[in-house]
Amino acid sequence: MNLTPAKRVSVQVRTVANHHRSSPNSRTTSTTNRREFHDYFVTHLPSSSLHPDPRGPLNAFHKLPRSASVPHTGETSHSPASLQPLVDRETTVVRIPLRSAKHHFGTATSRGTRPSNEDTYQAGVIDIPAFAKRPPASLTIKRSGGRSPSAPRESRGAETASGDPQVFYFSIFDGHGGTECSTFLKNTLHEYIQDTTAAFELCSSLVKNGDGHHAHDPDPSSGTLPLAQGGNYKRIAELEKILVRDWRSLVGGYFRRFMPTHFSHIKKNPRGEINSAGDGEGVTMEEIMEYAFLRADLEFVSAQAARQDDELEKTGQPLYQDNILHGRSPSQTLSMSGVSRFKGGSTASIALISTPTPMPFWHPQTPSSLLVSHVGDTRILLCSTETGDSIPLTSDHHPSSPVETSRLRRYATTFVTDSFGEERMSGLANTRSFGDVQSKRIGVSAEPELRRVEMAPAEYSFLVLMSDGISGTLPDQEVVDIIKEAKTPDEGARDVVNFATEVTKEGDNATCLVVRLGGWERRLEGGLGSMGTKESRDWRRQEATDPRRSRR
Template structure:
């Protein structure tokens, strides 16, 4: 046993210097259970030396967030008063005025009491987040989603010095707990819509956040809030104030990007022979030299993570034989030794046979410059959207109540997508519904789709960064095409305005879309509360803008004469 580990209670151990092990690990907040990762996460064979750091470091993704709450009646503050305040005689009771110097000692102890760090499951926090999915009339539900706290350095824009002078005087109950590296928590929300099956969307749900964490670790990214002021000022003079740059190992980033682009060219070819990711600073040219700025943007990290995840999935499918009936009938764990995933040599991605389908996906990450959570009305935050396909992301403006689309559909009808692919695409056709398709596909960007990679169906994400002011937006919505193709953006936003909680808003959107839909596609809706949630009905006419049209659509959908047409 290593000297830094002390075995207790059988398989559990206390770790003093090792960061990630199986069992229970001691952190600053106490014991936390760390699950063992799957077979493909332990295999380091066929991985270049410059990419093995991605496998060695194991960041932790949590489906809960950590915050400070005051002590409750079950755990009273020992410094508090010995008797309840409501039992004091009228002559001895003094109203609390907020001035602790003139207040009695019990009141002062109540105001200055200690807070407790608690963990709140994100999926059960219906007042902060809501997620609902429905199968519709399809035989299976191919939509998946993910929500939690991702272990990467903060990428938020640093607040002005005037806002950070009195940071310590803010109430402790209104701030979240810091992560292990000292930064505020970075929240991660993802929605994935599979087509042809759920293998690809399930893979993205379980692994895409880990690719992002591993890419940030391999790039050796530093926090945007703890960077040397001289380095930041020098980079702003060289590249401008935007995007927000973070300290990183530029030489290592160049090697990783070069190897990734070469893999795409060598394995797929076609469209990827001239492939140049727009956010990559180094394209893998033999005569080029890696930039020596020593900084990287979060956009470059996300683009690398998306392309890396897509490459691993496509490579795993290409290695399978879809016509091998004997191999297809074998169980997934047939080659495992004592059913131990850590001893499996070949990674398992997808099913036993080749998966020819794919998945779209949208990821939203929110980072705050201070411990104040992003849903606090007085706290600014930075929102980063990474989008592939036709899942939609919307923001509701607190000022006027309008729906603000953050993403665009990657369809052949888009002029940008059509211009990008016409030289490689086999055919552009229009189906019976009047929608353009490329080789039978409705999406020009997607994960997977092995047979369409050579014509340019890639996972290059559309990236957009939004600096959200205090209570500037009411909530964030993420929907699959079962809702985005049925309801208007303003209808989705107006339905959520009428709900009391984000969870109820997500349920109402899915219910209404399922009721008025004609094709019965899978429907998934994620609602994230922002700082202006309490003022969501103040802007403009509130939720009355589309109420009349929604009532007409509901009546038309329930009309028994509708089925005769």
């Protein structure tokens, strides 16, 4: 999505990239203020692997004349100190693009039989504080430069400017009705997350907060709970209050009684008014992700509502029929290219990975925290190293879901069943999505489904993100087993897309992202390895290549 500088309009909540404490009302959509996405990770590599070590041996013993040479006897005539630079060599910080790191990350996409590919994805590092649990003392790497014997410098990632380890960001977006919404999310959703952490003044989970206390660890007896971190609670309450009121005034309908699940700093009184809920016990990354998703969706929807509807203009219908929202304020619109309204939308599945030490999350000795934020029917899976089973981290937001049905039944009066036996609402297969401006009033929102997973060292082999062109064709376990047989994550992503494209009957867009985790080298050890679904996969492939299939 390209922004039009000639029609820039101030946006109410996004903060200026270089001024974390500035007013959120001051940010504009100027392309000059946008930060480039870091689609690479930073790590340490031996200097000698990049260029010859300039600090060679002091004595040029390898250039001695033949008359001075002696047979090798296991002893050396030169000082061991002269060879020390070759043994304890320095390391250099380097940037490695994720798309080139095929042993760590892989992606593949296919248009299928559709006219265009509406899937998009993003992978890299974002500039936010760490949200991982504090490491045990045995895993702590001293900031003074010391290191534990089990963590060689070659296995360390570089710390960010704030001193925290890098936070990795993986995302997949499945657009419908066009690519405008999915491209908008690919280019900007990570910015909304970064800007929200800056506006909330989020403190790192690894260092002391402003009050001198660490982040509040969840109670182990109660399972995996959000980790509360420090922040500017008054500012958080103010921003959350404004956002809820904006949805209420702009859209109405479903959002008149809407209160986000993870907004802990505001509450509604019996009269429906929104008030602050006190300082609370901190702010969580779940709260930040929900705010970022809702803010991005609000700005996209308000921008589309401000455009003209070409269909109304062609049919000569009255202008009042263009009022698809409860209200509209020009100050709440985001300038975008084009003049006609985009009526489509997009799903979104985000995976954030934070580590407690600079050791990268794919190292078999490091724990890490995974946070999943999901809207729609794209899907995220984990593969268990011990059992080899697929572990779904998301659920499909369809009208057939009991949770979604109870959420929307009071507003959505147009639940219908199509010819394939699938329930739809106002013609939409997804009850949660970005965009879909004409269905917002009946509750098609971007409220994310959030899940946190504390990953022990080598507990999981890999992470998979995929669009419904794959998940609608292949069972989760088949996807996982295909990747187990691949040599690299890149090869695994390509094999999944190729197999799904080969056996599908619908020809939908198919995109797959595979992320290596600590148990990658042991991915074939758990359970039956890849043999559990091999017979069914062979049968599907044979049926797909059967020449009689086209006659059915």
